[in-house]
Amino acid sequence: MSTVSSEPAPRRAGGGGDDEPDADPVEVTRQIALRRLDRRDYSRGELTEYLVRRRGCDRGDVDEVLDRLESVGLVDDRRFAEAWAASRRRSRRLSASAIARELRAKQVSNEIITETLAALDPGSEAATALDLARSRARGMRGLDRRTAHRRLAAALARKGYGPSVSFDAADRALSELED
Numbered sequence: 567m568s569t570v571s572s573e574p575a576p577r578r579a580g581g582g583g584d585d586e587p588d589a590d591p592v593e594v595t596r597q598i599a600l601r602r603l604d605r606r607d608y609s610r611g612e613l614t615e616y617l618v619r620r621r622g623c624d625r626g627d628v629d630e631v632l633d634r635l636e637s638v639g640l641v642d643d644r645r646f647a648e649a650w651a652a653s654r655r656r657s658r659r660l661s662a663s664a665i666a667r668e669l670r671a672k673q674v675s676n677e678i679i680t681e682t683l684a685a686l687d688p689g690s691e692a693a694t695a696l697d698l699a700r701s702r703a704r705g706m707r708g709l710d711r712r713t714a715h716r717r718l719a720a721a722l723a724r725k726g727y728g729p730s731v732s733f734d735a736a737d738r739a740l741s742e743l744e745d
Contacts, residue, residue, distance in 0.1 A: 592627045595624070595631045596634075598617060599613055599631055599632070600640075602616060603640055607642075607645065608641070609641075609673050609674050610636065610673070611643075611674065612672050612673055613632060614628055614632065617631075643674050644678050646672075647674050647678050648682055648685070650669060651669070651682050651683065655690070655694060658725070659694050659695075661691060661695070661725055661731070662683045662726070665726075691727070695722055695727045695731050696738055696739060698722060698725065699721075699722060699738070699739035700739045700742065702739075703739040703742075704743070706718070707743070711740055715733075715736050715740060719736045720732075
């Protein structure tokens with residue numbers, strides 16, 4: 567048995583019903599993968615895990631389907647990593663190291679992660695940290711500078727920024743706020 571699913575199997579071209587016992591397992595796997603990809607891009611590793619572990623598809627069928635989806639460009643780890651990194655930098659204002667952790671969790675290869683992060687503008691990391699520090703600093707107007715600085719630097723560190731970037735951004739944001 568190649569799939570265990572709460573979703574009904576797709577109808578076969580011959581017009582059979584959803585519960586047709588001789589449905590092609592590769593086609594069933596392909597349909598599940600395509601439905602998943604309708605929602606958002608996924609890395610190959612994420613799709614493999616979902617199809618094998620959560621949906622119970624046969625690993626050989628999954629590899630066959632994902633090879634085909636890669637060949638037509640529907641699954642592309644490089645494109646996925648670039649889009650993920652840009653999105654997380656823009657929306658969550660994460661550092662490169664935090665983005666790398668997330669991409670590893672999404673089972674993107676280290677080679678692709680390194681290339682993706684190298685393509686990010688190094689100056690944008692400091693600018694992103696400063697932007698985040700500025701937005702957080704406004705909420706700390708009533709605190710003494712030392713407490714505000716400590717909290718800002720800690721907030722930036724939680725986003726994955728290194729100590730020097732965190733301290734510099736916190737200093738600059740607080741100085742701008744005082745002016």
